Amino acid sequence: MKSALEPKAAPKAALAARRMALLAETHAAGSAAEESEDWVVSYMDMVTLLMIVFLTLVGMLWIDKKTRPTVVNVLQIETGTLPRHDFADAAMTPEAPAAKPAVPADQPLPANVTVSPMTRATVDRWVEALRRNGLEDQVQLQIQENRVSIAIRDRLLFASAQSEIGPDGQRMLHRLTALLRDLPGVISVEGHTDDRPIRSDRFPSNWELSAGRAGAVVRVLTDNGLPVRRLRAIGYADSRPLVQNTDPESRARNRRVTLVIED
Incomplete structure (x- = not known):
């Protein structure tokens, strides 16, 4: 009886092993994708900081233009x-x-x-x-x-x-x-x-x-x-x-x- 059951158990074990391998591959691929997108976050942070600096300079120029004497006539x-x-x-x-x-x-x-x-x-x-x-x-x-x-x-x-x-x-x-x-x-x-x-x-x-x-x-x-x-x-x-x-x-x-x- 034992020898008769072994052929049925072997495919189940192989199927389970294949499922585990697929899960492992999926998890690894997801981790790699997440790691590959980390630079996007850093890039967006840098762009945001540059935009803040630009707006600050524009604001300073606008204030200076409003407050300083301006020569328009000669x-x-x-x-x-x-x-x-x-x-x-x-x-x-x-x-x-x-x-x-x-x-x-x-x-x-x-x-x-x-x-x-x-x-x-x-x-x-x-x-x-x-x-x-x-x-x-x-x-x-x-x-x-x-x-x-x-x-x-x-x-x-x-x-x-x-x-x-x-x-x-x-x-x-x-x-x-x-x-x-x-x-x-x-x-x-x-x-x-x-x-x-x-x-x-x-x-x-x-x-x-x-x-x-x-x-x-x-x-x-x-x-x-x-x-x-x-x-x-x-x-x-x-x-x-x-x-x-x-x-x-x-x-x-x-x-x-x-x-x-x-x-």
Whole structure:
């Protein structure tokens, strides 16, 4: 009887062993799948942290934009006239107050111009300082929040395609030094050209010409008493035009040296 039952028991034992093997394989596969997806959790954590940092930076920029003073308007003064331009408060103020306003205080401004009393006083002092030094018809003045730009047409300083400053330019820079000497801040002397290319042994391109002109102006300013530590020379070539270079007049406007005083 015992031998007759053994053939039936063998298939059952084999079936049970096969089931156990299948269960073991299933469990191992599930564990491997779980382990293989662990990196997804770490990746999502990293993405979440980056998103939090990004939103924090955006919030800080938004707050800074809302709270800091923003300059959106500019005053330009050329040849003693006041074009129709808005401008905002200027923090840079010349030392010596004007004996009388260069622009009468009772003279109405254009309807699209609004200024605070501090701004109008600052503008008046600058206009008077330029007139007192004989510069009102030779430079273009731009007043912004914490910087003042004084642009000089290249023909007042240099011959065509040259970087040597003539006698008239020397005298003008001497008067300009008297205006700048007591002002605080760093003075950047920027050379600008038009878009016409230049090819010479001394100036292979407009980059060298603009840098050479800026350096020549810095040299004259230091010779007239401005400290070297306050000055720097920069050549921009034709990379920052004021207007499109479409005709001789527009090109003449773009050829300039600009003194930028930053407090």
